[in-house]
Amino acid sequence: MxxxxxxxxxxxxxxxxxxxxxxxxxxxxxxxxxxxxxxxxxxxxxxxxxxxxxxxxxxxxxxxxxxxxxxxxxxxxxxxxxxxxxxxxxxxxxxxxxxxxxxxxxxxxxxxxxxxxxxxxxxxxxxxxxxxxxxxxxxxxxxxxxxxxxxxxxxxxxxxxxxxxxxxxxxxxxxxxxxxxPWQQFLLNGSPGFCVEGQSRRYDIEEGMEFYAGESGEKKVKQVVVPMGALGIVQKHTERMRGFVKEMAVVKEQEGDNGQAMVARFDKNVSFIMTYSSQVPILWI
Structure with missing residues (x-):
């Protein structure tokens, strides 16, 4: 018992x-x-x-x-x-x-x-x-x-x-x-990547990349899932870093240095930008 x-x-x-x-x-x-x-x-x-x-x-x-x-x-x-x-x-x-x-x-x-x-x-x-x-x-x-x-x-x-x-x-x-x-620590609902609409996290591969599924001859299009949550986190941190650089640039300007050059150097070498073309995410690093 x-x-x-x-x-x-x-x-x-x-x-x-x-x-x-x-x-x-x-x-x-x-x-x-x-x-x-x-x-x-x-x-x-x-x-x-x-x-x-x-x-x-x-x-x-x-x-x-x-x-x-x-x-x-x-x-x-x-x-x-x-x-x-x-x-x-x-x-x-x-x-x-x-x-x-x-x-x-x-x-x-x-x-x-x-x-x-x-x-x-x-x-x-x-x-x-x-x-x-x-x-x-x-x-x-x-x-x-x-x-x-x-x-x-x-x-x-x-x-x-x-x-x-x-x-x-x-x-x-x-x-x-x-x-x-571990993945739940960052990628649950409410994390930076989830501000992106669901349909934008998935996209079809370019035209001409279709393939036929076995003997059925059914035409299918491969799809790629973009880890928008992870990319959103990187983008969020990059924006935060850029904010720090801009604050430092203001101090440099007050000291007589070229603060804008610091911001430009950051944008050129470090900046992480995401844009969309035909619903396909494009990464610029």
Missing amino acids: ESPLIVVEDWAMEPPVTMRYINADHDLDFLLVYKAVRTLPSHPGRGALSIIYEGVGHKYALKPCTDDFLEHFFSCAGNLADYLAVFYPHDNAITQAVWLRLLDNFQIAAKLPHNILQTQAPVCSHAGDFSKAYDEVFRFINNILTNSHDPTSCRTQNVAHSFNMVTPRRPYLGAFKFGMK
């Missing part, structure tokens, strides 16, 4: 927030877990690496993580994994979002002097073991959230993004929000 799953919600709040989770030996108090994770970055035993400048050089001062901090850290990891494995599918959307936000806070606390690939700076003696255990935590969390342990599942990408301290398998592209796939 399966143990009943008990979820205790506080209905004095609007919307209600889940305060406690119970299932057999699993017993999580939301407020205790929340406080434990949120105080990780300020834990007195958390390791740190300081740079001391002296004369023309500098040296490093290492404060290693204490055993108390490591125990606290992996206790939080266990509670987060416990929630995601047992209670996450049965929780309400508001509290689910709070727990995913706690994963963000947990990752911030994991930025420690454990970079074993950085040979110039000292690291904690436990850096290698910590990094492997940390990577395993996120592999386990992704297996839970994406159901990738099921051979019939079709996971495409992770939804919990570890910055991977063991091996540099991928470039660091910035902090991701937990619970979202």
Whole structure:
């Protein structure tokens, strides 16, 4: 007989927030877990690496993580994994979002002097073991959230993004929000590329490029989908950079220099412009 799953919600709040989770030996108090994770970055035993400048050089001062901090850290990891494995599918959307936000806070606390690939700076003696255990935590969390342990599942990408301290398998592209796939961070509705009408994101290849589909002889035209979301992001950032250049040009003009030449140089070498000809996007870089 399966143990009943008990979820205790506080209905004095609007919307209600889940305060406690119970299932057999699993017993999580939301407020205790929340406080434990949120105080990780300020834990007195958390390791740190300081740079001391002296004369023309500098040296490093290492404060290693204490055993108390490591125990606290992996206790939080266990509670987060416990929630995601047992209670996450049965929780309400508001509290689910709070727990995913706690994963963000947990990752911030994991930025420690454990970079074993950085040979110039000292690291904690436990850096290698910590990094492997940390990577395993996120592999386990992704297996839970994406159901990738099921051979019939079709996971495409992770939804919990570890910055991977063991091996540099991928470039660091910035902090991701937990619970979202990487493409969703930028290309969901409301991102810069979605100001472009749907029909403008797809266009037919030029006339004469038609082909016939097999024995049916049906005439088809190939279509190409333009990643307007990604291009829109680049265009947005370029416009922002151009705004900075124009501000600098005003200062240069006040100092007696040719500020407009700076803007012209930016437009010539850096500017990213998108125009449309016969509904076909044209890129000018």
